[in-house]
Amino acid sequence: MTVHTQDLADLPEEFAVFPLTGALLLPGGRLPLNIFEPRYLAMVDDAMATGRMFGMVQPDKRLGAGDTGPGLYRIGCLGRISSFSETDDGRYLITLTGLIRFTIVEEIEPLRGYRRVRAALGGFAADISVPPAEALPYARADLLEALRRYFANAGVEANWDAISTMPDPTLVVSLCMACPFDADEKQALLEARDEAERARALLALLEINAFDGGHDDDDDDHPPKAS
Numbered sequence: 001m002t003v004h005t006q007d008l009a010d011l012p013e014e015f016a017v018f019p020l021t022g023a024l025l026l027p028g029g030r031l032p033l034n035i036f037e038p039r040y041l042a043m044v045d046d047a048m049a050t051g052r053m054f055g056m057v058q059p060d061k062r063l064g065a066g067d068t069g070p071g072l073y074r075i076g077c078l079g080r081i082s083s084f085s086e087t088d089d090g091r092y093l094i095t096l097t098g099l100i101r102f103t104i105v106e107e108i109e110p111l112r113g114y115r116r117v118r119a120a121l122g123g124f125a126a127d128i129s130v131p132p133a134e135a136l137p138y139a140r141a142d143l144l145e146a147l148r149r150y151f152a153n154a155g156v157e158a159n160w161d162a163i164s165t166m167p168d169p170t171l172v173v174s175l176c177m178a179c180p181f182d183a184d185e186k187q188a189l190l191e192a193r194d195e196a197e198r199a200r201a202l203l204a205l206l207e208i209n210a211f212d213g214g215h216d217d218d219d220d221d222h223p224p225k226a227s
Contacts (some may be wrong), residue, residue, distance in 0.1 A: 006100070015116065016114050022183055026098050029176075030082065031095065033094050033096060036092075046112070051080075053079065054078075056076055056079060057075075057117075060073045074103055077098050077100070081094050100125075105118045143171070149210040153209070153211065172198060179206070189202065189205075
């Protein structure tokens with residue numbers, strides 16, 4: 001799924017990042033987030049006042065922690081806040097819509113406790129300029145069969161009516177983001193060269209994890225569980 005509503009020249013090169021293991025944002029995807037830590041409440045406040053954008057990126061467990069927190073994967077995804085509400089207890093419930101992937105060039109001075117980066121976007125210009133593929137690089141039935149086995153192993157009851165009506169690009173993005181794959185598996189999906197490669201990687205992960213026992217979860221401000 002590709003986003004066509006942004007011009008590359010209009011996107012920031014310096015922005016806040018929200019490091020969160022297991023939370024995958026892809027271009028065109030919609031990620032619900034429950035924000036409650038003070039530094040991330042401040043981050044959302046500032047984003048709402050300046051273009052409504054910040055990046056999602058996963059901590060990289062292979063890297064040591066620095067002054068600002070855990071080491072980060074170099075590639076993340078810039079998103080725009082597309083819905084916002086505040087709860088009675090002061091939390092923010094937001095939806096972040098993915099725009100374009102980025103490569104971190106360097107981390108810059110934090111602001112109000114949250115982390116910020118200078119990033120390069122040009123290497124992922126296709127995320128906002130290339131029309132989405134109309135079909136999967138394999139039979140849709142193969143994906144659905146792998147998904148049935150995966151959900152059966154995980155004890156998940158899926159909404160098959162909704163799944164059956166999703167266009168192929170939407171289905172791939174939704175499954176990549178919603179399935180509880182490991183952090184390195186999520187990162188591999190994010191870094192896929194194009195939509196066809198991502199779809200192939202998704203199918204392979206579903207088939208592998210259909211016989212796996214589960215994954216670790218992270219703490220912090222979590223996206224709600226996918227239904």
